[in-house]
Amino acid sequence: MILSWKPPIRYNPKLIGSYDVESGAYETPGSSFDYLALLAGQPYPKTTDTPPVFFQCKAKKLLEHDCLWLLGGIPLVSARLADFLRQQAPADVELIQPLRLVADHQEVSQPYYIVNAIQAVKAIDHARSEAQRDDDGTLLYFNKTWFLESAPGMGQIAREPESGDLLISATLADRLIDTGFKGDKGLGLYSAERRFVPYRNNA
Structure with a gap:
């Protein structure tokens, strides 16, 4: 089964990171950073700046979570979760350390x-x-969304080019849950069954 990995329902807005000190900023002034490069399903361009990341929450609150979210539905993960992804999906993900990480x-x-x-x-x-x-x-958007049970080329993690969803295999999602990684309201794992349904109550 293929799932979508996205911010949980009723996710705390203070735990959504922006790319500038201003809340809701998708751009970093004076930088070549383009968040759309993180939605393309391809390696991050070597000629593009690495972005700084800013949160409104306190650092103590941020550090409680293994999985946070940046604008654009992009995961930001702890070193522990990053190591897990390197081991479980080495051919599918690139893990990019922000230029700076600032909380409040x-x-x-x-x-x-x-x-x-x-x-x-x-x-x-x-x-x-x-x-x-x-x-x-x-195509503008999907009113009803179903994922294929399996898709050619799908490993553990990928981008869906038509819907923009970050895809994750149910096998890897189960390991994430069973290992005990933490996120606000859950890890944001959904199955697509016409509408997006929280997977194992993790959204």
């Missing part, structure tokens, strides 16, 4: 890593999904 104007010295999926895999079950398209037939 305080530098955080403990390392956290941005998770970048370096593979793009088409996993939408078009026979059951329902899409909204513009007059030219360009």
Whole structure:
């Protein structure tokens, strides 16, 4: 089974990191950073700056979690979870340490890593999904989403190019849950069954 890995329902907005001191900033002034490069399902461009990351919460609160979220639905994970992903999905992810990690104007010295999926895999079950398209037939969004049970090229983690979902195998999701990694409200794991359904109550 293929799942979506995204911010949990009713996720604390103070635990969503931006790329500038201003809350909600998708860009870093004076930098070549482009968050869309982290949604492309390919290696992060070597010529692009690594972003700083800023949270509104206190550092103590941030450090309680193994999995946090950045704007754009991009995971930021603790060193412990990063090591787990290196072992379990070495060919599927790139782990990028932010230029700076700041929580409530305080530098955080403990390392956290941005998770970048370096593979793009088409996993939408078009026979059951329902899409909204513009007059030219360009896909806008899905009204109903189903994932295929398996998809060619799917390893443990990938990006879905049509929906933008960060995909994770149920096998790896089970290991994440069973190992005891922590996130606010859960780890944000969902199955796509017309609507997105929390997987094992982890959203």
